[in-house]
Amino acid sequence: MEKVIVEGNCANAGQEFHGQIEIIGGVIARVGKKLGKADHVFDDNHLIFPGMGDIHIHAREDEAGTQSYKEDYGTVTAAAINGGVVQVAAMPNTPQPLITDERLAWHRNRCKDLPVSFVHYAGIGPGTRPLKAHVPYKVYTGPSIGPLFFRSERELRQALQHYKGKPVSFHVEDYGVLVKNGGRPTHDKRRPVECVEAALGYVLQMIEEFGLDAKLCHWPCGGKSFGMIRRHRKRGFRTTIEVSPLHLYFDTDMLGKKPELWPYVQMNPALQGKRHRLQLIKALKEGFIDFLATDHAPHTLDEKFRNFGGEKEYLRLLKSDIARCRELSCRNGTSGTTQLDTYALLAAWLMEEHGFTPKDIARVACENPGKFANRFHAGKGKFGRIAPGYYGSLTVLNMKKPTTVTRQMLRTKSKWSPYEGITFPGSVAMVMIKGKPVKPRKNL
Numbered sequence: 001m002e003k004v005i006v007e008g009n010c011a012n013a014g015q016e017f018h019g020q021i022e023i024i025g026g027v028i029a030r031v032g033k034k035l036g037k038a039d040h041v042f043d044d045n046h047l048i049f050p051g052m053g054d055i056h057i058h059a060r061e062d063e064a065g066t067q068s069y070k071e072d073y074g075t076v077t078a079a080a081i082n083g084g085v086v087q088v089a090a091m092p093n094t095p096q097p098l099i100t101d102e103r104l105a106w107h108r109n110r111c112k113d114l115p116v117s118f119v120h121y122a123g124i125g126p127g128t129r130p131l132k133a134h135v136p137y138k139v140y141t142g143p144s145i146g147p148l149f150f151r152s153e154r155e156l157r158q159a160l161q162h163y164k165g166k167p168v169s170f171h172v173e174d175y176g177v178l179v180k181n182g183g184r185p186t187h188d189k190r191r192p193v194e195c196v197e198a199a200l201g202y203v204l205q206m207i208e209e210f211g212l213d214a215k216l217c218h219w220p221c222g223g224k225s226f227g228m229i230r231r232h233r234k235r236g237f238r239t240t241i242e243v244s245p246l247h248l249y250f251d252t253d254m255l256g257k258k259p260e261l262w263p264y265v266q267m268n269p270a271l272q273g274k275r276h277r278l279q280l281i282k283a284l285k286e287g288f289i290d291f292l293a294t295d296h297a298p299h300t301l302d303e304k305f306r307n308f309g310g311e312k313e314y315l316r317l318l319k320s321d322i323a324r325c326r327e328l329s330c331r332n333g334t335s336g337t338t339q340l341d342t343y344a345l346l347a348a349w350l351m352e353e354h355g356f357t358p359k360d361i362a363r364v365a366c367e368n369p370g371k372f373a374n375r376f377h378a379g380k381g382k383f384g385r386i387a388p389g390y391y392g393s394l395t396v397l398n399m400k401k402p403t404t405v406t407r408q409m410l411r412t413k414s415k416w417s418p419y420e421g422i423t424f425p426g427s428v429a430m431v432m433i434k435g436k437p438v439k440p441r442k443n444l
Contacts, residue, residue, distance in 0.1 A: 023392030053369030084344030222279025297336030348426025
């Protein structure tokens with residue numbers, strides 16, 4: 001079997017060390033000093049992490065193929081590698097929702113030969129039942145993208161009673177509050193913090209009632225919601241939480257000064273104010289939030305700028321009529337942002353700008369996502385640590401080589417990013433998957 005040795009400064013959750021990693025047959029065999037002549041040596045500008053994992057992405061592809069123009073499994077794989085990510089978990093709300101074992105088999109077969117590893121969520125909707133396969137499940141308590149959501153607490157309870165003890169992730173927004181606020185002037189007002197808090201109340205109750213192994217997705221706010229979750233955890237329920245990089249980087253205080261940015265950053269749940277953003281960063285750093293997970297949700301620029309008739313008209317108005325541009329920008333557009341290409345860059349930013357240690361990043365971007373994936377993964381190794389028995393999959397960052405995000409560097413099929421023009425303090429030096437360096441080809 002092929003042997004590879006990698007040497008440099010390494011980070012696990014709770015541990016930093018300089019040493020060598022011996023990988024045999026794609027799996028780490030030994031970690032230590034003087035294991036042999038290294039095939040890849042990284043100097044002190046670099047940090048070697050366990051391969052990073054993004055447990056919340058939308059690949060768009062299904063058997064119908066009607067949204068493959070936005071993204072497909074090949075291009076989402078390329079975007080993941082470009083962003084330093086070696087394993088992902090794909091959401092089920094495609095045009096043909098993944099709600100049956102037959103559809104799961106199609107998705108698994110489509111991904112089986114790709115270098116990035118995939119876990120697939122199955123959807124829960126009115127009338128669905130658990131699959132025979134062991135998979136994570138996803139619930140939308142209100143409308144986001146696609147037809148798979150609930151309109152009431154009663155409807156949700158009727159469905160969840162069939163999923164007792166199952167691993168269920170929640171998109172937490174209340175349908176009634178969303179309807180009530182649908183006509184308000186900006187996205188954060190149309191999808192206010194109150195819609196998250198209202199749904200969280202009955203979601204936590206049902207997690208406890210049905211003994212669910214639960215996760216809260218792309219958490220957008222602190223404040224009252226954190227208190228509710230703390231009390232829930234004190235009752236013995238270790239419901240975990242994701243946060244999207246977008247909610248850590250942008251906020252509505254920024255958008256109040258530049259409302260023309262709304263089309264690029266509109267996502268569900270909505271961005272909120274600076275106070276919430278800083279609380280989210282602190283909670284991720286301290287371990288209250290468990291996962292850095294993008295909610296990579298590709299749409300074309302024509303879809304994102306539908307209120308303008310396309311990005312070109314937006315750019316024209318931005319120069320010629322800023323008031324009109326801002327007025328159209330604040331209207332309800334298409335929610336969803338591309339973020340896989342920039343996953344590791346945001347990790348570098350958290351270290352440089354917010355004092356995260358390499359151990360912190362290894363926890364939220366490697367080990368915790370790895371623990372999630374390992375429960376549903378049937379391979380011979382595991383994800384999430386640099387240790388014997390884990391895959392020889394690594395993400396290497398150069399912390400002395402900044403990266404400015406441009407469209408030319410992206411590998412997502414949608415070819416745009418909310419971070420365009422922003423310079424991040426690091427770059428992806430290498431992605432290794434099961435002992436082999438890989439590059440983000442344009443088509444996989």
